[in-house]
Amino acid sequence: MKSIIRHAEKTIIRIASEYPAVLVTGARQTGKTTLLKKITEQKSVPYLSFDDPAEELSAKNDAKTFTEFHQAPFMFDEIQYVPELFRYLKIEIDKNRNTGMYFLTGSQQFHLMEAATESLSGRIGIVQLYPFSQRELRGDDFSEPFIPTREYLLERNSTFINAKTEFSIQKTWKSIHRGFFPEVALEKVTPNDFYANYLKTYIERDIRKLTQVADELQFMQFISVVASRTSQLVNYSDLADECSISEVTAKKWLSLLVTSGLVYLLKPYAVNVEKRVVKTPKLYFMDTGLAAYLTKWTNPEVMQNGAMAGAFFETYAVSEIIKSFANAGLEPPVYFYRDKDKIEIDLLIEQNGTIFPVEIKKTASPDSNDAKNFFITSRLKNVKIGQCVVLCNTSSIVSLSKNGVNALAVPIEFV
The missing domain is CATH 3.40.50.300 (P-loop containing nucleotide triphosphate hydrolases)
Known part of the structure; x- marks a missing residue:
């Protein structure tokens, strides 16, 4: 082993x-x-x-x-x-x-x-400490946080070319489906067995000790509903209705998932932007395998072609980026942009007064339409806009241009 x-x-x-x-x-x-x-x-x-x-x-x-x-x-x-x-x-x-x-x-x-x-x-x-990162699993000793500067991308590109790395979409989706908890990632136990026991232990040892959850089955339903909303805006009313609980309870229970490290709330970027931007965070499960178990995706092939494929790929990319900062001992400086016209950029990474816009697409054949929303960065005031990138399943860096913005499609393995 x-x-x-x-x-x-x-x-x-x-x-x-x-x-x-x-x-x-x-x-x-x-x-x-x-x-x-x-x-x-x-x-x-x-x-x-x-x-x-x-x-x-x-x-x-x-x-x-x-x-x-x-x-x-x-x-x-x-x-x-x-x-x-x-x-x-x-x-x-x-x-x-x-x-x-x-x-x-x-x-x-x-x-x-x-x-x-x-x-x-x-x-x-x-x-x-989060579950394994993909970098760790493949033995990649690169440990810098993901900030897609030209220098970062050139170094990653050189590393993968020199290593003659073969990019595999199938391996990526197998990892997304399996998840990154050590016991599962190292194949010491099957995902179904691990996640079933994990949830039982989590509820019995953490939730029961630290808060009043009257109905544990209802709480389990809540976790499953939250998993089905990964990469979406938080909607407490929707969560409450789906689980037949109050909005107050939905807020309390989601807070438990966040503070226990299972869920991450990504804040909207709200500095020096017009008032049309949304103020609601997006939620992400920090382990795609646990989310897949809760939402009953039985194998990676079905998941890759299913209705939640885009949501799972985005969740995977965001969680890997967060891990890259956390493993370096840094608070992830990550946000998203979305306005009331539903124009969205999946991720904004802030570093030294510069914003790096990131779109996340599961495609293996990126084109200029994948970069169509980057024009909205002109609404961000008093900040410098860095390299715009589209993280996707491409096997090499590809130049994209749309609405006067030059972007790069970047392999997800570069994270």
Whole structure:
């Protein structure tokens, strides 16, 4: 079984050299513990998991004494179970402030982030870990975030040409259908078995503990409905009606999916634009395999030609771009543009006062019509417009021109 090098590893090592504590957070089963143990074992750092009820009880009963008997450096796994510990970690850090004192993981973000940032402000670096990226799975050591400058595209083009990479649409759709959670991506378990157990564990261990969900079957229906809306504008009324719940409940439940790392809300770009733009975010499932399981797409061939093919391809592209920033320890500077005439650009990436517009198309034969909406960037004021790109299943970079805008069609593998 090949070993997958996680791109976040260098980021975590760097942050641990800068801060007394580092927290690796994210959804369940993304590989947080495996990655952090790999790093800490090289430093002979002791390990303890609060998945063990006895350890959890010990820390909760007397967090001060517990901390005193577990001197830094130390790795604490699943620390969300004992938020009481954070204030005592702060005390220990302030006694003898060194870097790399505590290595923490936590999968439930509902209260974890608040507790960590309040107690350890200025003392902790936080890394969000998502499931594998496609880069990681193919052994691509390129770890820069996706910002499609000319320099970035030239470097990626050179890399793939030199490696004589063969682009495979079938492989891409197989990955989209299977998903990127480590257990599934490494084919240790079938997608159906993994996702069925994953959802059961997620509801029983996270949702039941942290919020009041009166009807778990109804909540499962809600997750499935949200998955069917991936890459669409959030419509709380529609979600509520579909699941026979109130809009207030729909907002609360979607918030749970977002804070647990399963769903990402992409904000509309609203700086220096006219008032015609929409203010509603778009939602994306962060793992296409989980979304495929929930929406009952049985195989990649059917999915590729199905009614949701465009939505899944867009979800895949957006999630890969988000991972490229998160693995580098950066908050993704990503937005979308849509006005009330329904003219939309799928993604706007902001970097140093420059906006890079990105359209996402599942086509393997891009043409100028795929770049037709880029003209709308003229409505973005006081910013520089960078290279416009169309991410798609092309096997090479192709020049496109429409409405006076020059764009490039770019292989999805360049992300």
